[in-house]
Amino acid sequence: xxxxxxxxxxxxxxxxxxxxxxxxxxxxxxxxxxxxxxxxxxxxxxxxxxxxxxxxxxxxxxxxxxxxxxxxxxxxxxxxxxxxxxxxxxxxxxxxxxxxxxxxxxxxxxxxxxx
Amino acid sequence: xxxxxxxxxxxxxxxxxxxxxxxxxxxxxxxxxxxxxxxxxxxxxxxxxxxxxxxxxxxxxxxxxxxxxxxxxxxxxxxxxxxxxxxxxxxxxxxxxxxxxxxxxxxxxxxx
Numbered sequence: 108x109x110x111x112x113x114x115x116x117x118x119x120x121x122x123x124x125x126x127x128x129x130x131x132x133x134x135x136x137x138x139x140x141x142x143x144x145x146x147x148x149x150x151x152x153x154x155x156x157x158x159x160x161x162x163x164x165x166x167x168x169x170x171x172x173x174x175x176x177x178x179x180x181x182x183x184x185x186x187x188x189x190x191x192x193x194x195x196x197x198x199x200x201x202x203x204x205x206x207x208x209x210x211x212x213x214x215x216x217x218x219x220x221x222x
Numbered sequence: 223x224x225x226x227x228x229x230x231x232x233x234x235x236x237x238x239x240x241x242x243x244x245x246x247x248x249x250x251x252x253x254x255x256x257x258x259x260x261x262x263x264x265x266x267x268x269x270x271x272x273x274x275x276x277x278x279x280x281x282x283x284x285x286x287x288x289x290x291x292x293x294x295x296x297x298x299x300x301x302x303x304x305x306x307x308x309x310x311x312x313x314x315x316x317x318x319x320x321x322x323x324x325x326x327x328x329x330x331x332x333x334x
Binding site: 111138140142149150151152155157162163166198200202204205206207208209210211212213214215216 | 253254256260264265266267268271309313314315319320321322323324325326
């Protein structure tokens with residue numbers, strides 16, 4: 108079946124511009140997670156959605172970062188006024204449930220480069 | 223969150239078994255032991271998980287120590303495609319909402 112998809116696969120933007128990254132989770136998965144992977148920080152959690160609600164936003168690095176999820180499905184991560192330190196691979200994952208008995212399925216990621 | 227300790231790197235030859243260790247001395251009774259791997263230029267992928275008993279699936283086996291303070295991921299016959307970073311992660315069933323906390327992982331190199 109279809110896995111987690113993300114778009115765009117690559118995004119190059121100028122410092123100060125806003126960007127939107129999209130995630131399409133596996134159908135029926137209620138839990139959705141955003142992570143990012145940068146050279147200096149490794150893989151780090153950003154935000155968790157259960158349905159359309161985000162009970163855990165503790166990993167968002169600043170108020171320039173926001174995310175939403177609609178219809179219990181598609182999620183968008185928005186970064187406003189991008190900075191060079193935002194350059195990273197942004198990964199989305201979905202799971203049937205947040206319970207640890209279920210695995211997370213990751214998308215291929217969006218590579219963001221801020222110039 | 224309980225932390226895990228893994229060797230930075232390991233090497234293996236193709237078609238030989240590989241044993242990847244993980245120490246988690248502060249594990250709690252409700253923590254599940256998960257393993258994910260990340261192949262070059264790809265997102266992480268789930269490998270296996272367990273709570274107390276040893277587990278087998280089509281990809282690997284997970285051996286969990288009796289006191290649960292360590293575990294070992296076993297790849298029975300390594301292939302070149304198994305070259306990846308392997309992450310050992312503890313996931314509790316409490317209030318962490320299931321988020322994965324990645325450490326540095328073990329870089330596995332497989333030689334032909």
